[in-house]
Amino acid sequence: MRSHWISKKSFRVGMLTVACSLMLVSLGYGQGRIPTPLYVMPSEGVTDMNGMLMPGNANALGGLVQVLEAPNGVIYPPDPFTGHPNATNTVLPNGESFIGGRISPSLDYSGLFAVSLHGPRPSVDQHFFVRVYSGSTIEESIFYADSEVLVSTSDSTTLLYADVGRLTNIVSLARDTDGDGLPDWWEFQYFGEIDAIDDPDALLPGHRMTAREAYIAGTDPTDIDDIFMITSVEPHFGTNYVEYMWTDEDTGMSGTSRLYEITGQVLSWPSAEGREYDVEYATNILTGFSTLVEGLPAHESRVNTYTNFFEEGVTVPKFYRARVGWPDDPLQQTLD
Ligand SMILES: [Ca+2]
Ligand SMILES: [Ca+2]
Numbered sequence: 001m002r003s004h005w006i007s008k009k010s011f012r013v014g015m016l017t018v019a020c021s022l023m024l025v026s027l028g029y030g031q032g033r034i035p036t037p038l039y040v041m042p043s044e045g046v047t048d049m050n051g052m053l054m055p056g057n058a059n060a061l062g063g064l065v066q067v068l069e070a071p072n073g074v075i076y077p078p079d080p081f082t083g084h085p086n087a088t089n090t091v092l093p094n095g096e097s098f099i100g101g102r103i104s105p106s107l108d109y110s111g112l113f114a115v116s117l118h119g120p121r122p123s124v125d126q127h128f129f130v131r132v133y134s135g136s137t138i139e140e141s142i143f144y145a146d147s148e149v150l151v152s153t154s155d156s157t158t159l160l161y162a163d164v165g166r167l168t169n170i171v172s173l174a175r176d177t178d179g180d181g182l183p184d185w186w187e188f189q190y191f192g193e194i195d196a197i198d199d200p201d202a203l204l205p206g207h208r209m210t211a212r213e214a215y216i217a218g219t220d221p222t223d224i225d226d227i228f229m230i231t232s233v234e235p236h237f238g239t240n241y242v243e244y245m246w247t248d249e250d251t252g253m254s255g256t257s258r259l260y261e262i263t264g265q266v267l268s269w270p271s272a273e274g275r276e277y278d279v280e281y282a283t284n285i286l287t288g289f290s291t292l293v294e295g296l297p298a299h300e301s302r303v304n305t306y307t308n309f310f311e312e313g314v315t316v317p318k319f320y321r322a323r324v325g326w327p328d329d330p331l332q333q334t335l336d
Contacts, residue, residue: 036158038121040067040150043161045111046132049143049169049189053111054132060097061113064133064141067095073127073149080174080330083138085131092128093120122152130162142175142185142194143167174330181331182215190221217324218272230269230322236307238263264309269322271298276325279306281317289321 045053046061055062068075068089076086085091097115115130122128127149133141147162169185176183177194184194191197200212207214207224214221217228237260247254267279277296280289292308299305310316 036121036156038117038152038157039114039159040117040130040162041114041159042112042130042147042163044163044165046113046145046164047111047166048134049167051166053109054167055109056111056113057108061111061132062136064136064138065097065113065115066131066133067092067115067117068129068131069122070127070129070149075129075146075149078131078138078144083133083141083144083175089129089131092117092122094118095128121155124152124154126152128152130164132164132167134167142188143169176331182211183331186215216275216326216329218275218326219270226270228270228322228324230267230320232266232268233320234266234268235262236264236266236309237261262310264307265317265320266305266307267320267322268303268305271302271304273298273302274326274328276327277304277306278323278325279308280321280323281308282319283315283317285319289319292320 046056046063048054066085068085068091071088074088076089078085094117095115097113113132128151129149130147132145134143135141145164145167147164150160150162152160169189174183175185180195180197180200182197182200187196188194197211200215201210203210204214204221204224207221208227209217209219209221211221213219213228214226219228220226240261241258243256243258245254245256269277271277275298277298278294279292279296281292282289293306296304296306308317308320
């Protein structure tokens, strides 16, 4: 037994060397009684929230990488307040890696990494996945991305690919370090710093909306043309019509046309996921607006329409306005 133990130890040292140089060759394969390590790496680079390949090298990505268990193949998003994994998605033994910049001073921008699981490795048929964070710790991270679910198919599998893709801002949706009602991910995504906006209620430069309005409305605060407003008011035609004959005296052409009754007006505006809309009207802007409809959910096409059907004898509205609310805004408790 003793000699066996020594040979196993020397083998493990050999494996560590392989892991560091990242030559993904299984020296242990074929020796039978010694399980091979499992390497998990993407075949395509991980991109950050801006779509840029993340800094890294073959050993590590410039961010925390975790290999997590996915019981029954289920991946839960991280806790929106802490960023930590759901309790059912436990980190596998040795399944955490942040070595970007420490092992190799020469980071490239390949977005590639590898996590090697030595010793305890996923058993056959175990479901797991890879999660990448934007920072070197969960606490520093406000973006993350998950791979699809992987299944360990045999004890001798040495390499599994887990394509991760692009980081999203779901982690820390509710984290607001400077307490201004704009979550960290939002300030970071659009302005590059988690506390970039000093006054969320001031008009954005060159823009007709404030940062808070853009956040609630789900518009892009860096695009001065992305404005929450009613963008069109079109007539709605009924089925009644007047038919009339016409003659063009210049050309001599003649024909019959129909003039349909206008029975309402169709309003449309850009909408964003999770938002709700109220529509109000006024016939005289000085006497105030009245509600037409409340709580319209955003349409999946990202354009909402509402038809205001005229009632008999009612003065046609001259003014419309829409209001937007975000019932599920994680920060709504801090908004006015
Ligand atoms: Ca903030
Ligand atoms: Ca701020």
